[in-house]
Amino acid sequence: MGILDSIGLTRKITRPRLRAFLKRYANTGRVLDVGCGAAGYCDLFPQLTTLDIAPREGTKVDIIADAHDLSQIPGDSFDVVLCSEVLEHLHTPSQAIAEFRRVLKPGGRLLLSTRFIFPLHDVPGDYYRFTKYGLRHLLKDFEILELTEEASTVETLAVLEQRIGFQCETLGFRPFKLFWFLLAAITRWCGWLISREYGDIRHQKPEKNILTSGYYVAARKS
Numbered sequence: 001m002g003i004l005d006s007i008g009l010t011r012k013i014t015r016p017r018l019r020a021f022l023k024r025y026a027n028t029g030r031v032l033d034v035g036c037g038a039a040g041y042c043d044l045f046p047q048l049t050t051l052d053i054a055p056r057e058g059t060k061v062d063i064i065a066d067a068h069d070l071s072q073i074p075g076d077s078f079d080v081v082l083c084s085e086v087l088e089h090l091h092t093p094s095q096a097i098a099e100f101r102r103v104l105k106p107g108g109r110l111l112l113s114t115r116f117i118f119p120l121h122d123v124p125g126d127y128y129r130f131t132k133y134g135l136r137h138l139l140k141d142f143e144i145l146e147l148t149e150e151a152s153t154v155e156t157l158a159v160l161e162q163r164i165g166f167q168c169e170t171l172g173f174r175p176f177k178l179f180w181f182l183l184a185a186i187t188r189w190c191g192w193l194i195s196r197e198y199g200d201i202r203h204q205k206p207e208k209n210i211l212t213s214g215y216y217v218a219a220r221k222s
Contacts, residue, residue: 009181010166013159013188014150014213018084018113021148021216025111029079032103034067034096035086045080067096076105087114089125097138104221110142112217117156119163132215142219149212153197156213158188 019041026044033039036050039059051063051070065072067083067090081100090096100110114130130138132147151159164170165180199207 009178009185010162013155013162013184017150018216021113021218022082022084022111025080025109025218027080027109030077031080031082032073032078033082033084034100035083035089036061037085041082041084045082048082049078068092068099070099070103073103075102077103078108079105080109080111082111084111084113085115087112087130088118088128089122091127093128094138098141101141101221106221108221109145110139110217110219110221112219113150113214114217115214117160117211117213119160119167121163121167130215135215135217139217139219141222143222144217144219146216146218148216149209150214150216151212152191152209153194153211154191155188156209156211158184159213161187 022041022044028046031045031048033041033045033048033050036052036059037056039048039050042048049062050060051065051067052059052061053066054064055061063072067086081104083096083100087093087096097110104110112135114135116129116131118129120126132149135147136144161180161184165177165184168177168180170176170179196203197207197210199205199210
């Protein structure tokens with residue numbers, strides 16, 4: 001995979017977009033990174049407190065807790081709650097959202113990214129996919145500042161092709177995965193083929209990015 005990495009074929013298509021979204025909301029206040037993983041956003045949030053459900057090798061986890069129960073954290077404690085690529089892995093997302101709201105200071109922000117059209121990953125702890133309408137319902141107690149699609153419909157096809165390369169064997173021969181990465185590279189430039197999109201098969205409800213891979217959300221505790 002080293003050569004493929006060097007020429008960009010295996011570079012995750014949407015990763016730079018997520019970073020760009022979070023950079024717009026970079027903050028020097030207290031930030032709680034829920035499901036911190038490798039804690040890759042310390043440069044954007046210098047006062048980052050990391051939280052995960054279990055210790056992470058190579059990452060300092062400040063708080064070990066389940067996102068559904070943050071009772072060890074006092075209310076109104078953080079300026080920002082960051083929840084990146086975690087919501088789909090929570091069995092009761094509404095409970096976690098309520099906890100995020102509780103630990104945020106008044107006017108504090110929730111920065112969230114999650115999946116819509118995307119393969120199973122990190123199984124078996126992969127529970128949900130979210131539409132923008134479902135996210136608005138989940139966040140009904142917040143003021144939504146931004147809710148944006150991660151990728152266009154055609155770009156999402158490219159994301160899926162790339163994930164096939166990452167997660168599948170092709171004819172039992174590892175080098176054949178190159179096919180999927182090349183296909184993804186070609187597909188992502190074919191967005192011009194789609195002139196309009198609709199939220200129904202009768203073409204009565206104009207919509208955009210009906211197959212987006214996921215969403216980025218910034219919301220304020222009201």
